[in-house]
Amino acid sequence: MTTTEATAPAPAVPTTPAGRAADYLDQRTGIGVAVKAFARKVFPDHWSFLLGEIALYSFVVLIITGIFLTMFFVPSMGLTTYDGPVTTLQGQTVSEAFNSTLRLSFEVRGGLLMRQIHHWAALIFVASAVTHMMRVFFTGAFRKPRELNWMVGFTLLILSLLAGFSGYSLPDDVLSGNGLRITDGVVKSIPIIGSYLSYFIFGGEFPGHDIIPRLFTVHVLLIPGLILALVGLHLLFVVLHKHTQYPGGGRTDKNVVGFPLFPVYVAKAGGFFFVVFGLLALMGGTMAINNVWNYGPYDPSPVSAGAQPDWYMLFLEGSLRLMPGQAEVVIGGFTLSLNVLIPAVVIPGLLFTFLALYPFVEAAITKDKSPRNVLDRPRNVPTRTGLGVAFLTAFIILALAGSNDLIATHFRLSINSITWVLRFALFIAPVIAFWCTKRICLGLQRKDRELVLHGHEHGRIVRTETGEYFEVHKPLTEQERWLRVNYTAHAPLELSEAAYDATTGEKNPRYRKAKRWSALSRFFFQDRIEPVTPAELEAAQHHAHPAPELAARQPETDGRVGS
Amino acid sequence: MKALAARRHHRFAPAVLLLLALLVTGALYAALAPSQATAESTTAQDVQAGKALFAANCATCHGVGAVGTSETPSLVGVGAAAVDFQVSTGRMPMQMTGPQAEVKPAQFDADQTRQLAAYVASLAPGPSIPSAEAVDPTLGDASNGAEIFRTNCAMCHNAVGAGGALSEGKYAPSLWSTTPTQIYEAMVTGPQSMPVFNENNITPEEKRDVIAYLVEQREGSAGGDPLGSLGPVSEGVWAWVIGIGALIGAAVWIGAKSS
């Protein structure tokens, strides 16, 4: 292990051909400075810091396989007759896009493998980005100075969803057409501009002849370009900010403990790329995905059972399935489709706004202005952890609702009762999840205090000469203690404004706003467990011996503050 | 997709062919055995035997003379096809009340089924059991069948017949182990929540095309394990369980290698 303070060896005069080539480059571009700085960057070691890398590597795989697919895919809605090897489609009228997808799958060598790797990589790209985001959220890696990088990451997430959706729509099979049909419905539900917007997107009445060529450009050029640029910015930020680290002995907000990027980390990361690629290839080679020839060419009339979007869009499908249909209202001859608008626009809007703004809300209610490079243990921020779990619960419930038909057939349940249960669960379960998680976090924090103050239970009972029994506790090591006491338990904000102006006696216009923020802050930090202070530790160690075992368990030494 | 499978898995070609042969033989046998029971070839003894079987096993629910009760449908005019379908798939005699009559191992052998069918068919004319030729998948056009299936059946049974949910716990079953004769009979009799597809909706030739399409689905996917052919939800579950599961495992392993 090294820290950033380590010095690099003095540069040598190049003797090898490679060295001379590098020197040639360096003298003309000055790249040596960047390479040196980069190679000496220290990267802390923890498996959860590799989640972002999984996303990065699956994105690379997406680009490689995607380039292959572009060589054969024909982005056209022009009609043709299928005459390839798939007997269940021979002689049917299909679009060029669908036809070329089948040609890719059955006539181009390795085409089906590439298609399947591409699709599995897409699912795993989004899944790893989401898991990575959960890591960043639950450990508080979004705090100053990384709020902007959180926003970059959030934009990347939205772009990944769009990338997935636009790709899913390209083969022009029944399933992708259904997805576009739903999109069309959602767009049309937007008041006033809806129908114009739909005509604008589809180049006329749905499905038109333009959408696939348009989505193709979006899918292979626009979105990958944006993702690439933003991933560059994202990683640049990671380098500029330096990576965060988990709490532990010697790790502070001012240093980074880990391995230098070169050679250890580069070797590990390079190896991991091949692990990711290998797994994706294995999945693409053995597990069928999106067999479009089963769904058939798109035609607006048929919809098959089990028509669902890819997993990352399932929450939207679920939101639509949960919404009661009666919410459509007609006002003065204009239809307001609240039954579509609420589930497809308002609910995802709320969920995504929460994600985008969370770091800023937290910064506002802690008024914490110092850079935070040591991560939080999730238990030490019970309200944030609780909110995160509540968010995930809502997301999972929506995804389950999107799969309600499969749940019904596989668990022999009635689809009607599943839908009703999930309708209520969407509102109740996140609250329960929040409450339970918060309680669990507070419990764990209390256990930490207990451990720090009294050490590990040893199971050794000693009887004193006077006949008293007590259990011998083993004190924590420095490392163990550091982990448990080094955190800040924020207190609720004081109300910064008075209700009335002290001199004039008039109402203070800023009072209400300040009161709202302070209420929010109280919601977050009312219940908290303060870390053990050195003084407390001192006191505990002083009288930790024989008798006061019981006294130590008294509530007044439990550092809990508030209700 | 037959040509395809042969080309893609040379080594398995014999196995595939053997399987196909078995399938076709099985299908033919299944189609042939009850096909002797078409209205013309039943004898008076069959009707008599069927009547006795009916009285012993079915009359409690369907009433004497199969006229039905307030809870059970009358069987007058449902035809031999309905009886053969219901009895050979094990749905009848019904045992448990539930959202719909469940498929069970058939309780009667081919002869008894034929006799029951003959008896019900003798009550009033109705759809008869199709001939072996009418349900022979090798004579059908799978591509045309696919189109018909997509517009008429996929909304309940899923695009390749994997099954799907209906309201209140009812469901359209998977069609992968249903015999060609039963598929034909299901279309002409419309069991329970399924609509009847008469000769005007789907002609007998088109029905055979549908059968050809469904039988073709049993060969599996060229892409590997079809994961139940359930579509994106099962793919998503596998992406998380296998994909993210294995990759996080690898990440933990790489992370642990340092210290």
Ligand code: HEM
């Ligand atoms: C879409 C593809 C994404 C890629 C390829 C990506 C890639 C990465 C990589 C490789 C790292 C450094 C290693 C690590 O901490 O995991 C990182 C860090 C980070 N990412 Fe992402 N990320 C993506 C999405 C997101 C999302 C959705 C968010 C949150 C909204 C996010 C927020 C962050 C933050 C705040 C850091 C700094 C973490 C720290 O220093 O502890 N990223 N990202």
